[in-house]
Structure formats: structure tokens, C-alpha cells
Amino acid sequence: MQEELKQLEQKSQLRSLHETTILENGWILRDGKKMLNLASNDYLGLSERFNKTNVTELIEEEEPISSSLRFGSTASRLIVGNDPIYREFETQFASFKGTEDCLVFSSGYMANVGVISSIIGRKDVVFSDRLNHASIIDGIILSRAENKRYRHRDVEHLEYLLKKVDLNQKKLIVTDSIFSMDGSVAPLKQLVELKNKYGAMLMVDEAHSGGIYGMKGQGLVHALGLTDEVDILMGTFSKAYGCYGAYIAGDSILIQYLMNKARSFIFTTALPPINIAAIKQNWCRVKSENWRQKLLLEKSAWFKQQLQSRGFNIGESESQIIPLIVGDNKKTMEFSTLLQEKGVAAVAIRPPTVPEDTARIRFTIMSSHQDEDLKKVIEYIDEVGECLKVKK
Structure with a gap:
């Protein structure tokens, strides 16, 4: 087992757990650091309400x-x-x-x-x-x-x-x-x-x-x-x-x-x-409350357009799930780490979850995300993408 774990680490495929607390408006505490949550499946923000429901x-x-x-x-x-x-x-x-x-x-x-x-x-x-x-x-x-x-x-x-x-x-x-x-x-x-x-x-x-x-x-x-x-x-x-x-x-x-x-x-x-x-x-x-669905799809379309206009590869996304395909495992991990340092919960997805050479950051939009927060995220992604030379 130990040998297999070493091999996973060498291939940048080793996984670990991170303590996470859900906050409001799409924010979380991840390992004690406040981050905008762009990694969950809470698309309509409905899990947040149970934090304060009696x-x-x-x-x-x-x-x-x-x-x-x-x-x-x-x-x-x-x-x-x-x-x-x-x-x-x-x-x-x-x-x-x-x-x-x-x-x-x-x-x-x-x-x-x-x-x-x-x-x-x-x-x-x-x-x-x-x-x-x-x-x-x-x-x-x-x-x-x-x-x-x-x-x-x-x-x-x-x-x-x-x-x-x-x-x-x-x-x-x-x-x-x-x-x-x-x-x-x-x-x-x-x-x-x-x-x-x-x-x-x-x-x-x-x-x-x-x-x-x-x-x-x-x-x-x-x-x-x-x-x-x-x-x-x-x-x-x-x-x-x-x-x-x-x-x-x-x-x-x-x-x-x-x-x-x-x-x-x-x-x-x-x-x-x-x-x-x-x-x-x-x-x-x-x-x-179908305004939640409408907001989600509008925000998702905007986010995809912003990534594409900056030259990022988002594959065939047609929904609120938006992959930013990097390819290399190590570079994907670096991309994820740099975004998290900027306060963006952007998790790297690597093989075997996805095919070889298609490692990615999987962004998921929530209807509760604030527009100004998403605009800042796009700026951060652009900065990191330029630094790591991750564009088409």
C-alpha cells in the first residue's frame, strides 16, 4: 500500500482530505481559509439554509x-x-x-x-x-x-x-x-x-x-x-x-x-x-423559486464566455459544470494551489477520474454566487493562466 501511495504522489495523483465548513453566498472555510466555493454540487445554494435552520x-x-x-x-x-x-x-x-x-x-x-x-x-x-x-x-x-x-x-x-x-x-x-x-x-x-x-x-x-x-x-x-x-x-x-x-x-x-x-x-x-x-x-x-435556476444558468453562461474569450479550453461544457482543461497533472495541481492561495476553492481533477492527459480544474457555478465575486475569480484565473502558460 505504501509503495502504491508513493507512486500516486510521483504522478501528482495523491489525494487527501481538507476540513471544510459551508458559509453563505457561495463561500466556505477550507483548512481555516475563507474561499469562494467553485467546487461543490450545491448549484442552487440550498444547502446553506440548513446552517441556520432550527x-x-x-x-x-x-x-x-x-x-x-x-x-x-x-x-x-x-x-x-x-x-x-x-x-x-x-x-x-x-x-x-x-x-x-x-x-x-x-x-x-x-x-x-x-x-x-x-x-x-x-x-x-x-x-x-x-x-x-x-x-x-x-x-x-x-x-x-x-x-x-x-x-x-x-x-x-x-x-x-x-x-x-x-x-x-x-x-x-x-x-x-x-x-x-x-x-x-x-x-x-x-x-x-x-x-x-x-x-x-x-x-x-x-x-x-x-x-x-x-x-x-x-x-x-x-x-x-x-x-x-x-x-x-x-x-x-x-x-x-x-x-x-x-x-x-x-x-x-x-x-x-x-x-x-x-x-x-x-x-x-x-x-x-x-x-x-x-x-x-x-x-x-x-x-x-425557479428564479434560482434562471440565475444559475445565466451566471454559468457568463462564466463560460469569459473563460473562452481568454483562450482557455473548457471542452464541450453546456451546463453549470465548467472544466478548465490543463492536461498535465503537475501543472493542474499548481493551478489549483495558486487559485486557492487567492481565495478560490478550485479543485484539481486528475486521472483516473478523467482520462489521461485531460487533468482539469472543475468549476461549478452556484445561483448564490455574487457577480462581483465571480468577476474577481475570472481575473485570478487569467493571472494564473498567464503565469503557467495554460491557454489554447
């Missing part, structure tokens, strides 16, 4: 749903962990997503791993975008299905692979809606066409589009009018919703099947009821 008030607001919003559920939902607040929320959220039913999981990782490994097996085939999240990849590995990876967003390559598979074989196409390290958007309409043409199931991970796209934040699939065409909708409450947990939405047969087959649902303690109450509160804010 827990007693939260419980009192949810009193009609559950008489005791506890901090521990004590068991899996199939044993005695299924507080009434769960089913109440899942029914409401399914209606919001436009599906028959919904099932809450403890995390996005557990949702993807549990769902994929339960709905396909050894004799089946899964088609996965090369840049899909690690949780999707791990779910495929656990399923033991044949894994065919198609080039990023390349529907022609996907169709080529689909043509080579027996028409009667069970097939699953799985993709992120917005790719977490690139900010690019999946070609969902074309994927639906291929799914129908070749008799496959389609699963879309909306972790980074849920709460942001759609009139009330239903997600990118809903915004494109494709809800009825996607078999499995997955999303998280840990990003735009500012809480913790995940969900699978689909028809009632799918949800009943997962209750009986998804090991990451069956064999884990349920989320605390107080957590579900917090999710519900922030979900209501997302639906009623």
Missing part, C-alpha cells in the same frame, strides 16, 4: 406527516425503517416526475449500483457512454453483463454496437444526462430513438440536471418531453436539492421489482426520517 422548527412543520422525525431509522425499510414520511414523499415526488412510482435510496452511488446490478445479468448486454459516472460503471461490473462502451455522445457508434447484438437479447442503454466532469449533455432524443428501434431499456442518470432543468426543476428528461420514453429515471437529492439521498422513478412494476431485488436497497439502513423532511422542504423551494 431543527425543532423543521420537525414542527412536518408534524402532520410523521409524529417523530428521528435522526436514526434503526433498520432497513423492509424491516422497521419505513417511517410514514417515506411513502408520502415518494408518492408526491413520482407525480412531480410524471411517473407511476418512485423509490428513495440512501445515495446516488447505491441507487446506480443497486438498480443496474438487479435488472441485468450474465446473459444481458449494457451499452454505456465512456464518460458515465463511476457508480454506473461499478453497477455494470456487479451485474456481470456484457459491457459495451460507446464513444462519448456518439450515437452512430452506439447504433453500430446495437446492430451486433441479438435482437432478442435483453439490452440496457445507460447514460448521464449531464456528465459530471465535462458539463456536456447527453443526446437524449437520439438515445430514445435507438432504444425504440432496437428494443432496449433506457436508464438516465439525472444527478446533475435534477432541480435545474424543466419549469419546476423536474430534470432534463422532463424538459425535453421524454419522460414517457425513458424506462428508468435516477437522480440525487445531494446536488441541486442541497440535501442527501437519491431516487429511482419509473413504472410501478420497476419499483416493486427493485424493492425485492436491489441489494443496496434491501441490505442497508434507511435514511433518517429527518433527512426526508429536509429533502421535502428543499424540493418545495426548487418548485416555487
Whole structure:
């Protein structure tokens, strides 16, 4: 282990933990230093409100749903962990997503791993975008299905692979809606066409589009009018919703099947009821305060334009996730360190999280960021980029 850690350090791939406290308006304390947070997934700034929300008030607001919003559920939902607040929320959220039913999981990782490994097996085939999240990849590995990876967003390559598979074989196409390290958007309409043409199931991970796209934040699939065409909708409450947990939405047969087959649902303690109450509160804010989404997308577009106009490579970003691609691991770490010295939380993303020679700073915009703060960040990035000669 020690030898492997040394090798990671030599390749500038060694990771470590940093103490972080969330403040307000997009600021954090990182290792005791105040920094503008451009590294989290708190896109709508909703996690900030729980720093000053009185827990007693939260419980009192949810009193009609559950008489005791506890901090521990004590068991899996199939044993005695299924507080009434769960089913109440899942029914409401399914209606919001436009599906028959919904099932809450403890995390996005557990949702993807549990769902994929339960709905396909050894004799089946899964088609996965090369840049899909690690949780999707791990779910495929656990399923033991044949894994065919198609080039990023390349529907022609996907169709080529689909043509080579027996028409009667069970097939699953799985993709992120917005790719977490690139900010690019999946070609969902074309994927639906291929799914129908070749008799496959389609699963879309909306972790980074849920709460942001759609009139009330239903997600990118809903915004494109494709809800009825996607078999499995997955999303998280840990990003735009500012809480913790995940969900699978689909028809009632799918949800009943997962209750009986998804090991990451069956064999884990349920989320605390107080957590579900917090999710519900922030979900209501997302639906009623769509000015947050509008601000986020406006600020993101401005930030991308500023980086591009200064000659930085932001790849194919079309969202609030904006990579500044540096390439070299060591130089990326230097870029990150210099920005943090200037008070900008800009975290370096290196292989194996991203492909070799594409190390980057992953910027994520929040609706709560102040315009004057973002302008200063652009100036800092420009200064560091000139110093390190990191431009196209």
C-alpha cells in the first residue's frame, strides 16, 4: 500500500482530505481559509439554509406527516425503517416526475449500483457512454453483463454496437444526462430513438440536471418531453436539492421489482426520517423559486464566455459544470494551489477520474454566487493562466 501511495504522489495523483465548513453566498472555510466555493454540487445554494435552520422548527412543520422525525431509522425499510414520511414523499415526488412510482435510496452511488446490478445479468448486454459516472460503471461490473462502451455522445457508434447484438437479447442503454466532469449533455432524443428501434431499456442518470432543468426543476428528461420514453429515471437529492439521498422513478412494476431485488436497497439502513423532511422542504423551494435556476444558468453562461474569450479550453461544457482543461497533472495541481492561495476553492481533477492527459480544474457555478465575486475569480484565473502558460 505504501509503495502504491508513493507512486500516486510521483504522478501528482495523491489525494487527501481538507476540513471544510459551508458559509453563505457561495463561500466556505477550507483548512481555516475563507474561499469562494467553485467546487461543490450545491448549484442552487440550498444547502446553506440548513446552517441556520432550527431543527425543532423543521420537525414542527412536518408534524402532520410523521409524529417523530428521528435522526436514526434503526433498520432497513423492509424491516422497521419505513417511517410514514417515506411513502408520502415518494408518492408526491413520482407525480412531480410524471411517473407511476418512485423509490428513495440512501445515495446516488447505491441507487446506480443497486438498480443496474438487479435488472441485468450474465446473459444481458449494457451499452454505456465512456464518460458515465463511476457508480454506473461499478453497477455494470456487479451485474456481470456484457459491457459495451460507446464513444462519448456518439450515437452512430452506439447504433453500430446495437446492430451486433441479438435482437432478442435483453439490452440496457445507460447514460448521464449531464456528465459530471465535462458539463456536456447527453443526446437524449437520439438515445430514445435507438432504444425504440432496437428494443432496449433506457436508464438516465439525472444527478446533475435534477432541480435545474424543466419549469419546476423536474430534470432534463422532463424538459425535453421524454419522460414517457425513458424506462428508468435516477437522480440525487445531494446536488441541486442541497440535501442527501437519491431516487429511482419509473413504472410501478420497476419499483416493486427493485424493492425485492436491489441489494443496496434491501441490505442497508434507511435514511433518517429527518433527512426526508429536509429533502421535502428543499424540493418545495426548487418548485416555487425557479428564479434560482434562471440565475444559475445565466451566471454559468457568463462564466463560460469569459473563460473562452481568454483562450482557455473548457471542452464541450453546456451546463453549470465548467472544466478548465490543463492536461498535465503537475501543472493542474499548481493551478489549483495558486487559485486557492487567492481565495478560490478550485479543485484539481486528475486521472483516473478523467482520462489521461485531460487533468482539469472543475468549476461549478452556484445561483448564490455574487457577480462581483465571480468577476474577481475570472481575473485570478487569467493571472494564473498567464503565469503557467495554460491557454489554447
